[in-house]
Amino acid sequence: MIFRLDERLIFPDPALAEPDGLLAVGGDLSAGRLLLAYDEGIFPWYSDDSPILWFSPHERFVLFPTELNISSSMRRVLNSNRFKVTVDTCFADVIEACSAVPRKGQDGTWITADMKAAYINLHQLGHAxxxxxxxxxxxVGGMYGVAVGGVFCGESMFSKVSNASKVALISLIQSGKYKLLDCQAHSDHLESMGARMISHIEYIEILRANRY
Structure with missing residues (x-):
């Protein structure tokens, strides 16, 4: 059953999501609703030609810092000083680049103008x-996401040169700030770096244990 949201800041139980993870439709992208969603293991994902769709997959694709696998070739890249890494210096530029980079198998982007505005607002409030x-x-590369206590919910990344987005991800994980990176969608290259599926129940337990 797919639930329709109204103006109240509430979500249905994520356990009631459809097999594909779709839980609810409607609502808005206010900071309050977004923060409540992430705190309950829910995130928005939709396109310009659809209403706001809210997902809570029954399995989550995640990466634990202790399970990060860095290949020998990637270690050489990291040691080469080819890239400089910064944090929170140009959030709007990163989200714009993520929306503009073409992706294999995708026609257009899910990072709509409303999504950009909503996450820039979250950034200004200190959450994204x-x-x-x-x-x-x-x-030349980067990523953005939402911090929920000790969990970082990665939203998107981009790379204009080889390995740039991997450097961003590794830098985030090695920062020591987070106990878990929620990758949301499966990808082969993230799996090769140590990401794996966990159950929704385990994911929620980690979220609750790392709130602060």
């Missing part, structure tokens, strides 16, 4: 963060 990767003065 970006990691930026530079070559000289050029922004």
């Amino acid at each position: 963060h970006s990691i930026e990767i530079w070559q000289g003065n050029d922004l």
Whole structure:
């Protein structure tokens, strides 16, 4: 059953989500609703031609810092000083780049204008963060997401040169700030770096144990 949200800041039990994770439709992208959603293991994912859709998958694709696998070739990249890493210096540029980079198998982007505005607002409130990767003065890669206590919910990443987004992800994980990176969607390259599926129940337990 798919639930329709109204103006009240409440969500149905995520355990009631459809097999594909779809839980609810409607509502808005206010900071209060977004923060409540992430705190309950829910996130928005939709396109311009649809209403706001809220998902809570029955399994989550996550990466624990202790399970991070860095290949020998990637270690050489990290040791080469080819890239400079910064945090929260140009959040709007990162989310714009994430929305503009073409992706295999995707027609357009789910990062709509409303989504950009909503996450920039979360950033200004101190809840959403970006990691930026530079070559000289050029922004060549990065990622952004939402911090929920000790869990970082990764929303999107981009790379204009080889390995730039991987450097962003590794820098985030090695920062020591987070107990878990929620990758949301499966990808082969994240799996090769140690990401794996856990149950929704385990994910919620981690969220609750790392609130602060």
